[in-house]
Amino acid sequence: MSELAEFRRDIAGWLKENCPGGARGPGQVASGSSKVKLPRDLALWLERCAERGFTAPTWPKQYGGGGLTPAQARVLYEEMGAIRARSPLMGMGLSMIGPTLLEFGTDAQKERHLPKITQGQVQWCQGYSEPNAGSDLAALKTRADDQGDHFVINGQKIWTSGASTADWMFALVRTDFSAPKHEGISFVLLTMDQPGVTVKPIRLISGSSPFCETFFDNAIAKKEDLVGQLNKGWTVGKRLLQHERSGIGGLSGGARRSNPGAQLAKVAKTYIGEVDGRIADSAMRDTIIRFNMHRAAFQLTAERANEENRSGTPGEATSIFKLVGAALQQDGADLKRQLMGTRGLGADGHGFTADELEATEEWLHTKATTIYGGSNEIQANIIAKRVLGLPE
Numbered sequence: 001m002s003e004l005a006e007f008r009r010d011i012a013g014w015l016k017e018n019c020p021g022g023a024r025g026p027g028q029v030a031s032g033s034s035k036v037k038l039p040r041d042l043a044l045w046l047e048r049c050a051e052r053g054f055t056a057p058t059w060p061k062q063y064g065g066g067g068l069t070p071a072q073a074r075v076l077y078e079e080m081g082a083i084r085a086r087s088p089l090m091g092m093g094l095s096m097i098g099p100t101l102l103e104f105g106t107d108a109q110k111e112r113h114l115p116k117i118t119q120g121q122v123q124w125c126q127g128y129s130e131p132n133a134g135s136d137l138a139a140l141k142t143r144a145d146d147q148g149d150h151f152v153i154n155g156q157k158i159w160t161s162g163a164s165t166a167d168w169m170f171a172l173v174r175t176d177f178s179a180p181k182h183e184g185i186s187f188v189l190l191t192m193d194q195p196g197v198t199v200k201p202i203r204l205i206s207g208s209s210p211f212c213e214t215f216f217d218n219a220i221a222k223k224e225d226l227v228g229q230l231n232k233g234w235t236v237g238k239r240l241l242q243h244e245r246s247g248i249g250g251l252s253g254g255a256r257r258s259n260p261g262a263q264l265a266k267v268a269k270t271y272i273g274e275v276d277g278r279i280a281d282s283a284m285r286d287t288i289i290r291f292n293m294h295r296a297a298f299q300l301t302a303e304r305a306n307e308e309n310r311s312g313t314p315g316e317a318t319s320i321f322k323l324v325g326a327a328l329q330q331d332g333a334d335l336k337r338q339l340m341g342t343r344g345l346g347a348d349g350h351g352f353t354a355d356e357l358e359a360t361e362e363w364l365h366t367k368a369t370t371i372y373g374g375s376n377e378i379q380a381n382i383i384a385k386r387v388l389g390l391p392e
Contacts, residue, residue: 008075012082018048019085026358031091033123033165042086046120049088056094056118059102063110064118074303092124092162092244093117097170097189100240104187104228113168113189125192126244127157127171127214128237134159135378137172138181138234142216144173144188151175151188151226153196153219159372163199163212166192171221172237175230187233187240189225196220204368241374242318264288264332267339284339291335295328320387323379326369333359333366 022041030038030046038046049055052066057073059065068076080087098117101110116122133140142155153173163169169190176184192199196219202211228236265279265288273280279288302321336359337344344359346352370376384390 004071004075007072008079011076012079014052015079015083015085018045019080019083020044023086023088024084025086027086029086029090030088030120031123031162031165032089032093032117032120033162034121034167035123035165045086046088050119053118055089055120056098059098059114059118063102063114065114089118089120092126092170093122096126096240096244097124099243100170100236101227103239104236108224109189109227122167123162123165125160125163125166125169125212125214127160127169127173129159130156131158135375137237138185140172140174140185142171142173143177144175144186144221146175146230149223151186151221151223153188153190153216153221155216157214157216158211159202160199160212160214161210161372163192163214164201168192169197169214170227170240172233173221175233179231182234184231185233185237186230187227187236188221189227190219190221194219204364262292264291264335264339267336271340271343287335291331295332298324298328319374319379319382322374323376323383326366326376329369330366333363337363 020041022039023045028039028042030042046055050064053059053061053064053068054066054076056064057066057068057076058070059067061067066073066076094117098114101113105113113122117124127142128137128140130140130142140155142153142157144151144153151173153171155173157171160169169192171188171190172185173188174184175186178184190197196217198215198217200213200215202213204211227233268279268281268284268288272284279285298321302325305321340356340359343352343356344363346356346360349357374382385392
C-alpha cells in the first residue's frame with residue numbers, strides 16, 4: 001500500500017469516528033467569530049479538526065496547521081466530501097489574510113495571528129473598496145497618519161463582508177498623499193472592537209446582510225501590525241487578492257472535489273421525474289451532463305495548477321480561475337432553480353421545503369460572485385494584460 005493510500009485509509013477512519021452528525025450535510029459552518037455561538041456538534045467538529053491541524057491542512061504545524069502536502073490535503077477534502085462533512089472552519093482568516101501573512105508577515109505577526117485563525121478564535125474582514133474606489137481600488141482615500149508607535153485612521157470602506165461580526169480587519173490605507181496613485185498605500189491590521197470603528201450592515205437582495213459600510217473616526221492601527229513596508233502596501237494587497245480569487249475560483253484546498261452533476265440529477269428526478277432510473281426529460285439530461293463535464297474539467301485544471309505551483313497560490317492566472325469559477329457557480333445555482341420550477345423561487349417558509357428555500361437563496365447569492373473579489377471586467381483586463389500580454 002502506498003503512503004498516500006495508507007494516509008487515505010487513516011483519514012477516512014478518523015473522519016468516520018470524529019465528524020459529528022450535526023456537522024454533515026448542508027448547513028452552518030464556523031466562521032471563527034467570537035460573536036456567533038455555534039451549535040454543539042459544530043463546535044466539537046471545529047475543536048477536533050483544529051487539534052489535528054485540519055482547519056488549515058497545508059499550513060506549517062508551528063502555526064496550528066496540519067503540515068500536509070497538497071496531495072494529502074486533496075485526499076482529506078475528498079474523504080470529507082465522501083461523508084458530506086462540512087468544512088470545519090471558513091472565512092477570510094484562512095483564505096486571505098492567513099496566506100498573506102505566511103508570505104509577507106514578520107515572525108512576530110505570524111505567531112500572534114495565525115494560531116488564533118487556525119483555532120477559530122477570530123474572524124477577519126477586508127477593508128479595501130470605498131465609495132469612490134471600487135474597480136479603481138488604487139484611488140482609495142482612507143488615510144492613516146503616522147503617530148510614532150501607531151497610525152490614526154480616518155475614512156470609509158464599503159462592501160466589508162462580515163464586518164458586523166469580525167474581530168479584526170486587514171485594510172489598505174493611504175499613508176502618503178503626495179505619491180503616485182499606486183504608491184503611498186500601506187497594508188495594516190486593526191481591531192474592530194474600538195471606539196473609532198462604526199459598522200452599518202447593507203441588506204442584500206437575498207435577504208442577508210453580509211456586506212457592510214465601515215467608518216473610521218480616529219481609529220488606531222498599531223505599528224507592529226503594519227504588513228510589509230510603509231507605502232508599499234499595494235504589492236501586499238494585490239497578492240492577497242490573488243489568494244481571494246484562488247478561493248472563489250476553486251484553487252484553495254486543492255480544488256475540493258464535489259459532484260454537482262449527481263446532485264442536480266437527484267433534483268431533476270425529484271421535480272421532473274424519471275424513467276428507468278434516468279431523468280425523464282432528455283434535453284435536461286443533456287444540460288446536466290454538459291454542466292458536469294465543464295465542472296469536472298475545471299476541477300482537474302485547478303488541481304493541475306496547484307501541482308504546478310507547489311510554492312503557493314498562482315499569480316495573475318488566478319484571474320482565469322476566478323472568472324470561470326464564478327460563472328460555474330452561477331450556472332449551477334441557476335440550473336438547480338430551473339429544475340425546481342416555481343418551487344425554486346420561494347422567498348419564505350410558507351409551503352416551501354428547506355431545500356427549496358436554500359436553492360433560492362443560493363441562486364440570489366451567486367449573482368454577486370462575478371462582482372466581488374474583482375468583477376468579470378477586471379479579471380478580463382488582468383488576463384489580457386498580465387497573462388496574455390496584449391497591448392493596452
